[in-house]
Amino acid sequence: MLNLRFIQENPELVVEKLKKKNFDASAIVSQISDLYKSKNEIQVKADQFKSEMNKLSKEIGQLFREGKQEEANQAKARTSELKDNIKQLDDDFAQIDEQVFALQVQLPNLPADIVPAGKTPEDNEVVKTGGEQPNLGADKLPHWELAEKYDLIDFELGVKLTGAGFPVYKGKGSRFQRALINFFLDEAQKAGYLEVQPPLVVNEDSGFGTGQLPDKEGQMYHITEDNLYLIPTAEVPVTNLYRDVILDAKQLPVKNTAYSACFRREAGSYGKDVRGLNRLHQFDKVEVVQVAHPDQSYAILDEMVAHVESLVKKLGLPYRILRLCGGDMSFTSALTYDFEVYSAAQEKWLEVSSVSNFESFQANRLKLRFREEGQKKPQVAHTLNGSALALPRIVAALLENYQTADGIKVPDVLVPYCGFDMIN
RNA sequence: GGAGAGAUGGCAGAGUGGUCGAAUGCGGCGGUCUUGAAAACCGUUGAUCUUCACGGAUCCGGGGGUUCGAAUCCCUCUCUCUCCGCCA
Numbered sequence: 001m002l003n004l005r006f007i008q009e010n011p012e013l014v015v016e017k018l019k020k021k022n023f024d025a026s027a028i029v030s031q032i033s034d035l036y037k038s039k040n041e042i043q044v045k046a047d048q049f050k051s052e053m054n055k056l057s058k059e060i061g062q063l064f065r066e067g068k069q070e071e072a073n074q075a076k077a078r079t080s081e082l083k084d085n086i087k088q089l090d091d092d093f094a095q096i097d098e099q100v101f102a103l104q105v106q107l108p109n110l111p112a113d114i115v116p117a118g119k120t121p122e123d124n125e126v127v128k129t130g131g132e133q134p135n136l137g138a139d140k141l142p143h144w145e146l147a148e149k150y151d152l153i154d155f156e157l158g159v160k161l162t163g164a165g166f167p168v169y170k171g172k173g174s175r176f177q178r179a180l181i182n183f184f185l186d187e188a189q190k191a192g193y194l195e196v197q198p199p200l201v202v203n204e205d206s207g208f209g210t211g212q213l214p215d216k217e218g219q220m221y222h223i224t225e226d227n228l229y230l231i232p233t234a235e236v237p238v239t240n241l242y243r244d245v246i247l248d249a250k251q252l253p254v255k256n257t258a259y260s261a262c263f264r265r266e267a268g269s270y271g272k273d274v275r276g277l278n279r280l281h282q283f284d285k286v287e288v289v290q291v292a293h294p295d296q297s298y299a300i301l302d303e304m305v306a307h308v309e310s311l312v313k314k315l316g317l318p319y320r321i322l323r324l325c326g327g328d329m330s331f332t333s334a335l336t337y338d339f340e341v342y343s344a345a346q347e348k349w350l351e352v353s354s355v356s357n358f359e360s361f362q363a364n365r366l367k368l369r370f371r372e373e374g375q376k377k378p379q380v381a382h383t384l385n386g387s388a389l390a391l392p393r394i395v396a397a398l399l400e401n402y403q404t405a406d407g408i409k410v411p412d413v414l415v416p417y418c419g420f421d422m423i424n
Numbered sequence: 425g426g427a428g429a430g431a432u433g434g435c436a437g438a439g440u441g442g443u444c445g446a447a448u449g450c451g452g453c454g455g456u457c458u459u460g461a462a463a464a465c466c467g468u469u470g471a472u473c474u475u476c477a478c479g480g481a482u483c484c485g486g487g488g489g490u491u492c493g494a495a496u497c498c499c500u501c502u503c504u505c506u507c508c509g510c511c512a
Contacts, residue, residue: 044474046481047474050482051481054493056493057493058443062442
């Protein structure tokens with residue numbers, strides 16, 4: 001959520017910057033501007049009346065205490081008009097306030113200056129490519145066939161239990177998942193992140209805080225009976241740890257990591273893109289989250305990107321880092337880097353991580369602030385997060401890229417976590 | 425699932441119609457004292473909106489009502505805790 005005063009003071013800037021996200025903000029911004037002005041006028045007027053009312057009430061109290069009934073009753077008569085005025089102004093204010101808010105939440109975050117223009121994923125900018133693509137023979141298999149061949153993942157069984165997109169991991173497949181989770185958590189810890197285990201179900205306030213609500217309800221599983229939501233990512237509960245919090249500047253940056261299952265409805269997806277592990281309704285992910293000082297958030301974004309890069313490197317996967325174009329960025333992000341790994345049998349790039357700086361967009365919603373040493377007024381912090389990493393597509397790429405005639409080789413870094421070095 | 429209690433500042437906790445943005449204690453910050461620290465003592469210490477500023481307004485879980493006036497009374501919702509039942 002953009003700050004109201006900021007919108008008011010920089011209307012052209014907001015409109016101009018949002019063009020890069022292919023969002024025409026001109027109408028909304030000018031409406032906000034008008035409403036904000038009259039909102040302030042109303043508040044000033046209402047405050048004056050209220051001030052008078054407060055004074056009068058005190059006088060009346062004083063008169064009663066002094067036993068001056070007559071005068072008190074006379075004074076009382078004068079309050080009714082004030083009361084009507086206040087009521088009217090308060091109602092108007094509430095109405096305008098609601099309108100402004102409804103408009104305000106429609107505005108996406110402003111993209112950072114280095115965000116490339118563009119509309120589709122084709123316009124994303126490849127900023128780095130690393131790792132080596134393996135040379136697999138002609139008999140290479142896609143991961144869903146490997147998963148079946150070695151009895152690692154049972155998609156049919158998941159359909160029986162729940163539905164498509166809820167696979168059952170078995171034996172070494174299950175063990176392999178668990179190894180990756182532990183590896184990722186350990187790496188995050190080494191990088192200075194504090195591990196937390198959040199709830200997998202959150203309330204409406206939390207959904208609003210990170211930007212899933214309102215409007216993106218459809219992406220989350222909703223437990224209507226209790227009005228709770230299954231988390232689409234650990235970003236939601238972990239970032240919301242700091243909702244309504246004022247930190248000391250010296251506590252920044254806050255670094256948290258969490259493993260969680262993630263649940264996404266992903267309505268409307270179909271076809272070969274969702275084959276196997278490519279797109280699931282439930283999957284595992286290790287997330288890293290930081291709360292940062294605004295002066296440091298972009299340096300921290302780079303640090304987070306470097307951390308994710310170190311993970312794919314250690315796993316020996318060919319990867320590339322993309323700077324997302326305005327059209328492909330999320331509503332809430334100011335700058336996002338996506339990581340893709342090359343899936344050698346599917347012969348395509350799979351997105352495995354998304355690392356973003358939200359600047360103050362989430363923090364405004366969360367009321368997440370910090371106080372500079374010796375300063376009285378708190379200021380809004382910046383939030384960032386990234387996948388480090390999401391499991392399914394990493395598993396897909398590892399299975400495919402490490403397949404041999406004798407089975408699937410386990411990357412060296414994972415051997416101690418797995419307890420085996422070959423899947424066969 | 426049944427019964428009861430409660431929600432007040434960073435925390436604990438008083439306040440039950442006006443003098444209450446709120447006692448007191450703890451914690452935090454500043455100071456006196458000290459070689460330094462502790463102790464003791466003194467001072468200070470919520471957020472938001474609005475105004476160039478002085479100032480003004482709002483907030484005692486959320487919403488609504490009664491009243492000239494509500495943390496305090498009424499209605500309603502949400503949440504938390506305790507006991508019983510069930511249970512990993």
